[in-house]
Amino acid sequence: MDDQELFALFRKNGYKATTQRLAIWKYIISRDDHPSTDQIYQAMKVDYPTISLGTIYKTLHLLKDLGLIQELGFNEGSVRYDPNTEFHINMICSKCGEIVDYESENTKKFWSTILSELEVKVNGHRFDVYYECDDCK
Ligand SMILES: [Zn+2]
Numbered sequence: 310m311d312d313q314e315l316f317a318l319f320r321k322n323g324y325k326a327t328t329q330r331l332a333i334w335k336y337i338i339s340r341d342d343h344p345s346t347d348q349i350y351q352a353m354k355v356d357y358p359t360i361s362l363g364t365i366y367k368t369l370h371l372l373k374d375l376g377l378i379q380e381l382g383f384n385e386g387s388v389r390y391d392p393n394t395e396f397h398i399n400m401i402c403s404k405c406g407e408i409v410d411y412e413s414e415n416t417k418k419f420w421s422t423i424l425s426e427l428e429v430k431v432n433g434h435r436f437d438v439y440y441e442c443d444d445c446k
């Protein structure tokens with residue numbers, strides 16, 4: 310999705326299209342490490358020193374609302390953001406919290422098999438696997 314398409318989608322859904330919102334979206338899709346709210350906030354402050362945490366939260370909420378990102382909440386209270394909304398496995402290090410995506414032909418086959426068995430309209434999905442990453446082992 311390019312900038313114009315994103316702006317059009319914002320407006321169509323009654324959201325203001327601002328450069329800050331665009332920058333937040335671009336930052337999230339540029340990352341494959343599932344950034345936290347604070348990471349996004351710190352990164353945005355480099356180019357937008359006056360940006361507020363409220364703007365970050367509002368933007369994350371609307372991106373989620375538009376189905377462009379997935380919010381991953383965890384028991385200990387942390388929240389991470391995932392721009393990959395296709396079915397995939399989040400490989401989560403139980404020590405350092407690093408998250409990387411795993412996708413393969415088998416995950417696709419698995420998910421399409423489950424979908425055909427469920428016979429419901431699926432509104433969302435999440436598959437987490439915990440392990441110890443190479444740095445923590
Ligand atoms: Zn680790």
Ligand SMILES: [Zn+2]
Pocket residue numbers: 343391393397398399409410
């Ligand atoms: Zn993921």
